[in-house]
Amino acid sequence: MSRWSLARQFFLAQLVFIVVLSASLSVILYLDAARGVNDAAAERMVAVSTSIALEPAVLDAVRGPDPSASLQPYAVEVMDRLGVDFITIMATDRTRFTHRNPEEIGRPYIGSVAEALTGTTHSETYAGTLGPSIRAIVPVVDDTGTVQAMVASGITVDRAAIARNAQLPLVAVIALGALALGALASFLLSRRLRDATLGMGPAELSRTFVFYDSVLHSVREGLLLTDAAGRLVLYNDQAARLLGLDGSQEPVPASHLAVPPSLRELLSSGRRALDEVHVTESRVLVVNQEPAVPPTPPGRTAPAPGALGTVTTLRDHTEIEALTGQVETMRTLTDALRSQTHEHANRLHTIVSLVELGRDAEAVDFATRDLQQSQRLTDEVVQAVDEPFIAALLVGKAAQANERGIELTSDIAPDAQAGSLHPVDLVTVIGNLLDNAFDEAARSEEPRVRLTVRRAMDGDGAQVLEIVVEDSGNGLPDSEKARIFDFGYSTKPACEAEGGTPAGRGIGLALVRQAVRRFAGSIAVTDTDDGGARFTVRLPVAPVAGRVGA
Known part of the structure; x- marks a missing residue:
């Protein structure tokens, strides 16, 4: 039984309970019917005895010289007409005047008479000459209230049992109906329980719960x-x-x-x-x-709900994405250095070609101007930025913009220092914003990108590092401004992958937003005057005591 399903055990337990309940109900109904039959018989006998005791002819007869002569035929007639087993009219000393068996006339009455002698009606079940019977004894009193005789009438218990047993079919119908309805309800409940427990037993349910709870929290x-x-x-x-x-x-x-x-x-x-x-x-x-x-529960072919x-x-994947951001940062620096290397290689080829052509003066002049321009850009960046990672990024991005034919202008305030901000995160923010701006500006007729880095004050009077990147692209519709920082979302049409998302796109700006949030900063997208896009990042920084790297 221990391997039975919980539903089957529940059904058997309910069935046993219903059987016991139905049997108990049957016994209770039978006993109640028996009590009702006995009470009804006693009340009927009281009525019969009272009617006879109130009859004036009975009182006159018991006062006469031979009461039995007139009372016996009368009693027999009443017994036959009313279906009473016996009617005994007796003297106050128990001497019978009437009886079902004439041979018992003159003999003493067997039963209780004390209550009747005091003028009180009394009913009882007593074993007399006819066997156990349900009887009632009523006094016969004269006008002064004196007890002159007594009347006892009754029916045997066997005859009362016939009336009682007549109630058995009704008791059986009620008991069987309760048993059938209880069994049906138990069966339906067991089916519902089987579906709910998937046909598993208590041990399986307990083991499953323990395992699942352990898995859930581990x-x-x-x-x-x-x-x-x-x-x-x-x-x-x-x-x-x-x-x-x-x-x-x-x-x-x-x-x-x-x-x-x-x-x-x-x-x-x-x-x-x-x-x-x-x-x-x-x-x-x-x-x-x-x-x-x-x-689908075992044994069921119906489809599951x-x-x-x-x-x-x-x-x-926060830590993994952080590593991805660092990889993207290194890729940005690598691309910038590659562009710078490519640009210097082109210039070096130009100088070598001029030397080979014998145009030494022009080669020296070109090399001098190129060196002065590169040194000026490097000096401007290094003087403005004290972080070598960011300085290298900006120098490389300038070379990358020049390689792609994009005009990159930088406006970096002397006090725009990183302070407590992590340089890798700043490289992520600036590098990805510039990459996005390059891609958008490259699609315009006059590609331009402007980077502005300066100190500013927020609404609460605290100092923030403000990074603004503007491009000359086509801008962004309002519907895309709210989604541009979602991971995997991109407006670039190239390299469409499955699902309509450009392959390898939609990562840079999402990483920018993550970095900004780590700094508890803010980022906003607006339109420029010429229709491009402007990204504004504000990062809380500590106040600068003095300019570093000037």
């Missing part, structure tokens, strides 16, 4: 269960940390979560998701989601 990924109404009904500690929940395990509507709208929509919709990337205020989450569809909700896993 996995490092966030795991949460959402019901059909879009409420989070169960989640582990990692999911609570990633979604900012308090861990109370109270059902929480997905629409109330403090997460980006795209993630709220995914959790509320219940749709399937495979490795979708969603960026929160401080994290990059990879989300997988599947509907929770219960399997619809989805009960969804199972969602959350993987924290």
Whole structure:
């Protein structure tokens, strides 16, 4: 029995309970019917005895010289007419005047007479000459209230049992009806329980719960269960940390979560998701989601019901994306250095060609002007920026812009120092903004990009490092300004991949936003006067005590 399913054990237990209940109900109904029959018989005998005792002829007869002569025929007639087993009219000393068996006339009455002698009606079940009987004894009194005789009438218990047994079919119908309805209800409940427990037994359910609970709280990924109404009904500690929940395990509507709208929509919709990337205020989450569809219970061929909700896993890729950002930063620096190397190689080839042509003076003049221009750009950047990573980035980007035919102008204020800001994150912000601006400006007739870095004051009077990158591209519609920083979203038409997202695109600006958020800064996109796009980044910095690297 221990291997039986919980539903089967429940059904058998309920069936035993219903059988016991039906048997108990039958006994109670039978005893109640018997009591009712006995009470009704006693009341009937009281009525019969009272009617005879109130008859004036009975009082006259008991006062006469031979009471039995007139009372016996009268009693027999009443017994036959009313179906009473005996009617005994007796003297106060118990001497019978009448009896069903004439031979008992003159003999003493067997039964209780004390109550009748005091003028009180009394009923009882007593074993007399005819066997156990239900009887009533009523006094016969004269006008002064004196007891002159007594009347006892009764029916045997066997005859009362006939009336009682007549109630047995009704008792049986009620008991069988209760048994049938109880068994049917137990069967339906057991089927519902079997569907709910998937046909598993108590041991299997207990083991499954223990294992699932252990898995839920031991996995490092966030795991949460959402019901059909879009409420989070169960989640582990990692999911609570990633979604900012308090861990109370109270059902929480997905629409109330403090997460980006795209993630709220995914959790509320219940749709399937495979490795979708969603960026929160401080994290990059990879989300997988599947509907929770219960399997068909054993022995059932009907299709399983619809989805009960969804199972969602959350993987924290924040550290991986941070590494990706560093790789992107190194790639930006590499591209900048490659462009600078390519540009210097072209200039060196020009100088060598002039020397080979015997135009030494022109070669010296070209080399001198190139050296002065490169040194001037380097001096301007180095004097304005005290961080070698950023200085190298800007020098390389200037070469990259020149290689692509883009006019890059820089306006870096002398006090625009990084301060407490991490240089790698600044390279991520400036490098990706410039890359995005180069791509947009390259599609315009007069490609221009302007970089401005300066100190400013925010609305609270605190100092911020303001980085502004403007391009001469076609700008951004308002509908795209809200999505331009989403991970994987891009407006570039080249290299379209499956799903309409450009392959390898949609990463740079998402990394910029992540870096800005780490600094507790802000980023905004507006339009320039000539129709291009302007990206403005404000990063909180400590006040500068003195200019560094001047």
